[in-house]
Amino acid sequence: MERDAVSGEWVARFRRNVRRWYARGGRDLPWVGERDPYVVWVREIMLQQTTVTAVVPYLDRFLKRFPTVESLAGAESAEVLRVWEGLGYYSRARNLSRGAKMIVEEWGGQWRNTATELQSLPGVGPYTAGAIASFAFDQSAGIVEANTARFYARLLALRSDLHSGEGRRQLWSLAERIVPRDRPGEFNQALIDLGATVCGVTPQCQECPVRGSCRSLELGEVERIPARASRRDVTDVFELLVVMRRGKRLLLIQHPDGERWGGMWGFPALSRDRALARSRFDERLIESEVADWGCDVEFQEWMDEFQHGVTRFRLHLQPIVAMWRSGSWEGPVTAEWVGIDELATRPLSVAGRRVATRVERILRHNGAQA
DNA sequence: AAACCGGGGCC
DNA sequence: GGCCCAGGTTT
Known part of the structure; x- marks a missing residue:
């Protein structure tokens, strides 16, 4: 069934529908079209487990203070943390400091452009690597994050826990088959925006450009997919x-x-x-x-x-x-x-x-x- | 593959 | 107070 869902014809139609929707339905985010790998890297690290609303003012402030990877590499860790104060998950700021030094000293200031190489930066995992590769370097790398995961789970009516090995395998499999060679960064942004708006926590299926392909809508289970993650006691x-x-x-x-x-x-x-x-x-x-x-x-x-x-x-x-x-x-x-x-x-x-x-x-x- | 990491915003 | 967020790393 999963194989049928991603046949060549299905993928082509899916991409057309997503792109058409994005042309008028995409969010007006301040970083639309940003291609500077340094800016994309900092932004994606900030967005890990953090809402867009929270990130926008911090990103602006951070880039004013540290406009280039060289300026970040030369800064004291305490100075970076001071700009990060209030954003949480402070190991991200320390990873940015370490990563900047690594890019300048070990890479000679030359960015690597594949997702695999980018994952060697501290704090850069599969999502962030795919995001930098596609947004900054036009590589057709797939992405899976909160918005696309929810969207894909509903599209295929995935019942497995999305954080389990099985869930992750299914999501990444689809992500890598669905990303196009042509303008992959723009396409990934479209998928994220679609997952963040139309296919948000409260889905608005009547506005969805791919509702005709949505398995959980067909089954009447959009409200139950994805399954709620279990929560640890406080x-x-x-x-x-x-x-x-x-x-x-x-x-x-x-x-x-x-x-x-x-x-x-x-x-x-x-x-x-x-x-x-x-x-x-x-x-x-x-x-x-x-x-x-x-x-x-x-x-x-x-x-x-x-x-x-x-x-x-x-x-x-x-x-x-x-x-x-x-x-x-x-x-x-x-x-x-x-x-x-x-x-x-x-x-x-x-x-x-x-x-x-x-x-x-x-x-x-x-x-x-x- | 599960557990953990140890934040914060929004409703 | 519950729920969620453009995840990553460790065990």
Whole structure:
């Protein structure tokens, strides 16, 4: 059946219908027609697991700051992370830094143009490689991402889990047979736009240019395909964030690569198994635990606690302020005393930025009173 | 091939 | 709070 679905005649008609639809139904995205491989690469990395709406302002800002692969290769990783702050999945920014150095130093600044070669860049997998190859280099490489996967699954009425080996095999098989030799980048963009609009999560089949070929529409199962992915349970995490103050400086730690917020800066955390009671007893306990990091501190104040979701975790964060009295950081991760005025230049996690902003406000208020 | 990665926006 | 997002890497 799958073989019949992609006969030469079927493919030719499918392509004509998709192209005709795209001419009037395609989205007016800011990057339509972009061919610069560097710009396409940065854009596609940003779009991994991230909505177009979220990416647009970040891409604009990123390319203004790092307009060429050479400028990115020459930048400090912290500077790249600062531009990335708030977009999430920070390993992508570190991969861009590494990849830029690789392109400049190992490739001599010369881009490779096949999907296979492009996959050797860190953070570039089958989708991103196919996207760069087709958009920037006019290679007839197939693509499968969220929009095309949903579209293909409905088109062929695929019942397998799209993330399973079987599901992926079926999707990529179709993608590679369906992409044309002529203007493959434009065609791939058309497929994505079709999957993002007409064949979105809520399908609008009456507007679909290939509804006559859609197997799940024929079977009346468009609403049930693709199957919902199972979701992992949320795990609650309770942490106490210690804002250590020493004059006009705060102690920031750098989150290790491979852990939450890897590469970003933030405040040292004490793990708890539940929320704290804000008692005198807790205050003394905190002082004694901070002493294990080599710093003698005096508890100063409880700040407003807040929640922050990251992937499958729900963080319950309780920031406190403690005055440094003596000692130096001997904790398990890199740390630095950073001036209040310098906080704006450091890459902080969204939660860390929230705490930093509140501390700045508190200190300004106290300063005005003094 | 499944599990994990450990974010954030939108409704 | 549930659902989804122009995926990639690890085990």
